[in-house]
Amino acid sequence: MNTRSPPTPALRMEAIREAHARIRDKIHRTPVMTSEVLDQLAGSRLYFKCENLQKVGAFKARGATNAVFLLTDEEAARGVVTHSSGNHAAALARAAALRGIAAYIVMPSNSPLAKQAAVRRYGGEILLCEPTLAARETTARQVMERTGAAFIHPYDDLRVMAGQGTTAIEFLDEVPQLDVILCPVGGGGQLSGVAVAAKHINADMRVIGVEPAGADDAARSLKAGEILPMVNPRTIADGLKTSLGEKPFAEIIRLVDDIVTVGEESIVEAMRRILEVMKLLVEPSGAVPYAAILERKVSGADIGIILSGGNLDLDRLPWQK
C-alpha cells in the first residue's frame, strides 16, 4: 500500500492549447526531420522533433515562456526567480527579458562557466550558492523575500508543464500518423505535458518515457505507484539526474504507457549517430530517446522522437579520447 499517493491530475489540455497560443510567436516552431539511413537501421519510420533547435537550445524555452507570460503585470513587475544549473535557467532569463522584467537565477557555485554565460547573455542576474539542494532552496527563498519575485520551478509547475506540452501539439499537427512518442524523463515536466496533449489528440497513441539506467527513478516510480527519489544518479545525461516532480508524476502515472531505460554506451552512440547522419548536435539527455531505438526497446511503424536539447561543451564530446 502506498503511503504517499501522487496529487490529483491537474494539467488540462485547454491549458496546453492556451500556452501554445501564448508562446508561439516567442519561440521556434521547430522542424521535424527524418533520415532514410536511420529508418533503414531501425526498421521503422523515425520522426525527430528538433527541440535542440529551439530558442536557448532546448524545449525549456516553452515552459519558461508560458509561465512568465501568465503572470499578471503586478506579479511580473517584481521579477521571477528559479534555481537551476541547466537549460531552464537560460530559458527563464530569456523569457523574462522578452517581458522586460528581472530574472534572478540561483546557480550552484560549481556550475560550468558556459552555463553561467548563457544566463548572463539573456540578462539574467546570477546568485551563486553552495552546490546543495538546501542551499539552492534557501537562496531562492531569500530572493523571493527580498524582491517579491515569483518562483518558477523547472518542472513541478503546471504552467511549465503546459508549455512543454506544446511540443506534442506541433509534432502531431505535422505527423498525425505517429503511433508512439518517445520523450526523455528527468523531473517529468516535458513527459507529463506531452502525455496529456498526445493522448488528448489521439487516445490510441502510446507515450513512452526514456531515461538512463543510472537514473532510473521514473521507471521504478511508475512500477511502484509512488515517487521513489533518485539517490546518487550516475549518467552522462546530466539533465535527467533529477527526481520526478509530484505534479508531473500525477499525469505520468495516469497516462504514460511505459518508461524504459538505456545504457550509457547507447546514449553516447545515439548522440554520435544523430550528429554523423543527421548533422544535428544533441546533448546526452536529448539523445536518450533514440538510444531506446538502438537498444530495440521500442517498436512501431511511425515513431516520434523528441530531441530535447543541444547544449553541451564541445571540448568534452564523450567519444573524444
Added chain:
Amino acid sequence: MNTRSPPTPALRMEAIREAHARIRDKIHRTPVMTSEVLDQLAGSRLYFKCENLQKVGAFKARGATNAVFLLTDEEAARGVVTHSSGNHAAALARAAALRGIAAYIVMPSNSPLAKQAAVRRYGGEILLCEPTLAARETTARQVMERTGAAFIHPYDDLRVMAGQGTTAIEFLDEVPQLDVILCPVGGGGQLSGVAVAAKHINADMRVIGVEPAGADDAARSLKAGEILPMVNPRTIADGLKTSLGEKPFAEIIRLVDDIVTVGEESIVEAMRRILEVMKLLVEPSGAVPYAAILERKVSGADIGIILSGGNLDLDRLPWQK
C-alpha cells in the same frame, strides 16, 4: 594579354529551372535557418541555407541527380562513371540507384574508408586507383571503354552546374530580400550555378565566392581573367582544394562580384560556432562562407550563407587536442 580565355558562358537560367523541376522530388528542399545570437555578433541578419542537411549530406546531390536523370534511357542503361573521393561520389551513386542503373566510382586508394562506405551504401561500384590525377583519369577512361558508361564530372559539366544552381532558386524563394549570397568555391560548380540563378532572379544581388587563403586559385583567377591552377593547396577544407573548372569559370568571371579568402583558424572557428550555437554539423568546406563573416570581409543587411555540406570524421574534429 590572356592566352587561355575561358569558354563562352553557356549555363542558361532555363536549364536551372528545368533541373529544379526534374530533381525536386528526389532531393530535400533544405531549410533556411537563422540565429539571433549569430546575428548580433555579425551586426547583420544571416540566413543559412542548410545543404549539410541535403541527401548524402551535401549540395552535390543536386547536380548529380540532375545529370543522371537527363540521360536518355539508352545512355542510362550503360551506367555512369566519375572519379571523386568526396561528396560527388556518394551523390552520383545515390542518383544512379534512384534511376536503377550502375554507378562506377573511381577513387584513389588512399580514400578514407568512411567515404568508400558511403558510396557502397548507395550501391556504387568502387574502382580503386593510384592517388594521382593521371591514374584517376586513365581508370575512368578504361571504365567508359569497357562499359559505355556516361562520364559525369564533379563540376566541369553544365548538367551538374545547373543542378547546383537550384539551391539559389529555393533560397531566394524563401528569403527574397537577400542582398548578398556567400558560396564556397572549389571547382566552381556550385558558385557558377548559384550566380546564374541569383543574378537572373535579382540583378542587384551580389554573389561572392569564399575560399581558403591556402587554396586561393579562384581569387587569383578572377583577378587575372584566366584560370590559374592551384598548386599544392594547403587547407583543412578538403572539398575546396581542386582547381576551377573551365565551364564554371566562364560564368564566374561574368557574374561573380568578388571572391574573398579566409584563414584556417577562422574556418575552424566558424565550424565550431555553427555547431555550438546552431547545433548544425558542417564540414570545413561548408563553414568557409561564415568564416568570411567572422573575418568581417563581407557586409550587408541580409546575408545569405550556403552551408554546403556536413560530412566529416567525428574522431578528428579540428579543435580536438
